[in-house]
Amino acid sequence: MLKYIVKRVFLEIVTIWAVATITFFLMNMVPGGPFLSEKAISPAATAALEAKYGLDKPLFQRYLTYMIDAAHGDFGDSLKQRGRTVMDIILMKFPVSAKVGGISVLVSLLLGIPLGCIAALKRGKFLDSLISVVATCGIAVPSFVICTVLMYTLGVNLKLLPTMGLSSWKNYIMPVMALSFYPTAYIMRLMRSSMLDVLGQDYMRTAKAKGLAGHVILFKHALRNAILPVVTYVGPMLAYTLTGSFVVEKIFTIPGLGGEFIGAINGRDYTLIMGTTIFLATLIIIMNVVVDIVYKLVDPRIKLK
Amino acid sequence: MAEYLVDIKNERLSFFTPAGEVKALNDVSIRLKEGEVLGIVGESGSGKSVTAYSLMGLTAHPGKLLGGTLEFNGHHIETMTEKEMCKIRGNEVSIIFQDPMTSLNPVYTIGNQIMEVILLHTDKNKQQAKERAKELLELVGINEPEKRLKQYPHELSGGMRQRVMIAIALACEPKLLIADEPTTALDVTIQAQILELMMELKEKLGMAIIMITHDLGVVASMCERIAVMYAGRIIEYGTTEDIFYNPKHQYTKGLIRSIPRLDTKEHERLVPIEGTPVDLLNPPKGCPFAPRCEACMKICLREMPPVTNFGEVHYTQCWLNQKEEMEKGAAK
Numbered sequence: 001m002l003k004y005i006v007k008r009v010f011l012e013i014v015t016i017w018a019v020a021t022i023t024f025f026l027m028n029m030v031p032g033g034p035f036l037s038e039k040a041i042s043p044a045a046t047a048a049l050e051a052k053y054g055l056d057k058p059l060f061q062r063y064l065t066y067m068i069d070a071a072h073g074d075f076g077d078s079l080k081q082r083g084r085t086v087m088d089i090i091l092m093k094f095p096v097s098a099k100v101g102g103i104s105v106l107v108s109l110l111l112g113i114p115l116g117c118i119a120a121l122k123r124g125k126f127l128d129s130l131i132s133v134v135a136t137c138g139i140a141v142p143s144f145v146i147c148t149v150l151m152y153t154l155g156v157n158l159k160l161l162p163t164m165g166l167s168s169w170k171n172y173i174m175p176v177m178a179l180s181f182y183p184t185a186y187i188m189r190l191m192r193s194s195m196l197d198v199l200g201q202d203y204m205r206t207a208k209a210k211g212l213a214g215h216v217i218l219f220k221h222a223l224r225n226a227i228l229p230v231v232t233y234v235g236p237m238l239a240y241t242l243t244g245s246f247v248v249e250k251i252f253t254i255p256g257l258g259g260e261f262i263g264a265i266n267g268r269d270y271t272l273i274m275g276t277t278i279f280l281a282t283l284i285i286i287m288n289v290v291v292d293i294v295y296k297l298v299d300p301r302i303k304l305k
Numbered sequence: 306m307a308e309y310l311v312d313i314k315n316e317r318l319s320f321f322t323p324a325g326e327v328k329a330l331n332d333v334s335i336r337l338k339e340g341e342v343l344g345i346v347g348e349s350g351s352g353k354s355v356t357a358y359s360l361m362g363l364t365a366h367p368g369k370l371l372g373g374t375l376e377f378n379g380h381h382i383e384t385m386t387e388k389e390m391c392k393i394r395g396n397e398v399s400i401i402f403q404d405p406m407t408s409l410n411p412v413y414t415i416g417n418q419i420m421e422v423i424l425l426h427t428d429k430n431k432q433q434a435k436e437r438a439k440e441l442l443e444l445v446g447i448n449e450p451e452k453r454l455k456q457y458p459h460e461l462s463g464g465m466r467q468r469v470m471i472a473i474a475l476a477c478e479p480k481l482l483i484a485d486e487p488t489t490a491l492d493v494t495i496q497a498q499i500l501e502l503m504m505e506l507k508e509k510l511g512m513a514i515i516m517i518t519h520d521l522g523v524v525a526s527m528c529e530r531i532a533v534m535y536a537g538r539i540i541e542y543g544t545t546e547d548i549f550y551n552p553k554h555q556y557t558k559g560l561i562r563s564i565p566r567l568d569t570k571e572h573e574r575l576v577p578i579e580g581t582p583v584d585l586l587n588p589p590k591g592c593p594f595a596p597r598c599e600a601c602m603k604i605c606l607r608e609m610p611p612v613t614n615f616g617e618v619h620y621t622q623c624w625l626n627q628k629e630e631m632e633k634g635a636a637k
Binding site: 201202203205206207208209210211212213214220221224225298299300301 | 361363387388390391392393394395396399400402404407408409410411412413421422425426457459470473
């Protein structure tokens with residue numbers, strides 16, 4: 001196991017390097033730059049700024065400098081947010097997004113798994129159809145629509161919940177609902193189909209023939225086999241949800257990392273683009289390794305090589 | 306104590322599918338004494354497994370018991386609740402399934418799966434259950450039981466897994482073991498080993514066995530009684546000698562003709578039973594075998610034949626037998 005993890009870490013460093021390289025060159029191919037604005041800045045001032053941040057140097061040299069610094073843990077200063085390093089921004093914004101995202105993931109698991117199981121057990125009955133309809137809606141309706149509908153009904157008309165910021169626990173309700181709607185629906189569908197598959201397996205009949213009670217059969221014999229597809233999905237989903245959703249954060253005015261991704265790209269804040277991309281890539285990779293290890297723990301047939 | 310361990314009388318069972326009612330069992334009656342071995346033979350869909358499963362309350366979803374009584378070891382299965390059934394299953398009656406490759410849960414160890422049933426039905430604690438599991442593995446001829454307990458199903462071969470299934474089935478020393486085509490998925494040498502093991506264990510433990518198979522060779526060597534099923538009916542029932550040396554029903558005769566024999570010449574063709582099995586969604590009015598029967602008479606297409614007895618045990622459901630017996634009776 002340890003050998004596997006060490007091997008994976010080395011492999012993933014290569015992956016992160018590849019992601020960083022591709023992002024670096026793609027980002028520089030896009031027209032525009034951090035110091036272009038509607039207000040005309042004198043060419044001299046622009047040149048001075050570019051010189052300060054090293055943007056006047058040839059592309060490849062900039063790439064080498066950045067990679068060497070990044071390898072030492074220095075992701076540079078933000079080009080647009082004066083006086084802040086990229087690391088500062090990520091460390092300040094990530095916890096905000098992660099808190100909302102973490103709660104959402106928890107909610108989607110706690111709702112999605114049981115509802116999916118129920119749908120499978122009540123296959124073809126009314127409850128199954130109801131759950132399937134809700135799940136289809138959850139997958140089809142984009143999050144900005146859900147956000148707007150929630151805000152309009154619960155926030156504006158009924159005045160039940162605050163519509164912006166994160167000052168009290170009530171503020172979390174709507175963003176969490178909006179963020180967890182899609183994953184809940186997705187997990188429900190995954191769970192339903194894999195549960196149906198497992199319920200038809202021969203070993204379920206064996207379990208019943210042993211005289212085990214219904215709940216033991218379900219929780220011991222079925223769930224552990226049926227949960228694998230959900231584990232696969234939750235890993236990367238966790239990485240995306242923790243780093244925040246641009247749409248949801250924008251609508252509910254949450255000062256999270258999701259906004260920074262888009263803000264950085266729009267403002268050509270090169271160092272921040274690199275920083276957030278590498279951060280997200282690392283998180284996804286870590287989650288994938290964790291998923292592989294959880295897989296091994298759930299299903300002994302899987303060999304980690 | 307009742308005279309019979311198993312006493313199924315006039316069982317009728319249907320599956321209510323979207324396409325309509327499938328009459329899987331029609332008036333099936335089976336009796337079995339303690340320690341007896343009964344073979345149920347018949348082609349796919351003839352109701353062999355359904356009969357056995359219903360005795361364990363394992364009838365699959367759209368299936369419904371419509372009539373008849375099922376007595377087992379003093380219990381009236383047809384009136385029992387699911388909770389009461391759970392106490393019997395795996396305890397007084399166990400089952401071995403056809404495919405050992407898929408019948409064990411892949412994510413739990415062999416030990417876990419054997420101990421589970423011991424812990425459920427006995428007062429043994431974990432340590433004692435483990436000891437018993439080891440004992441069982443030795444009993445079914447698995448070497449290094451200590452090591453096997455910690456292994457997962459995918460680490461064992463098919464024959465080994467079937468042995469484990471047998472160990473699970475025998476864990477609580479059941480009165481009745483149902484073997485649902487236990488050797489179909491295994492290769493021939495392993496088949497012989499498993500059958501030998503089952504007979505050996507039967508001698509040791511004295512349980513009754515219901516052997517479901519379409520392999521006539523298996524029933525000939527193992528069973529004392531044989532029920533031949535066709536289209537959800539027992540069309541002939543008798544001792545092994547009756548069935549093999551004195552078959553009465555045209556279907557049974559056909560089955561026995563179709564067995565390859567040692568003295569069959571090299572390019573000689575086997576004799577098949579012509580036609581296809583009946584569609585149980587729309588069973589014919591008369592004898593279900595009539596459309597394929599060489600000796601079919603007019604009445605066969607109109608009415609279901611009554612039971613013709615040839616002695617204490619041996620009986621058939623066939624108009625031809627009925628006619629012959631009546632003629633014999635008249636001649637006397």
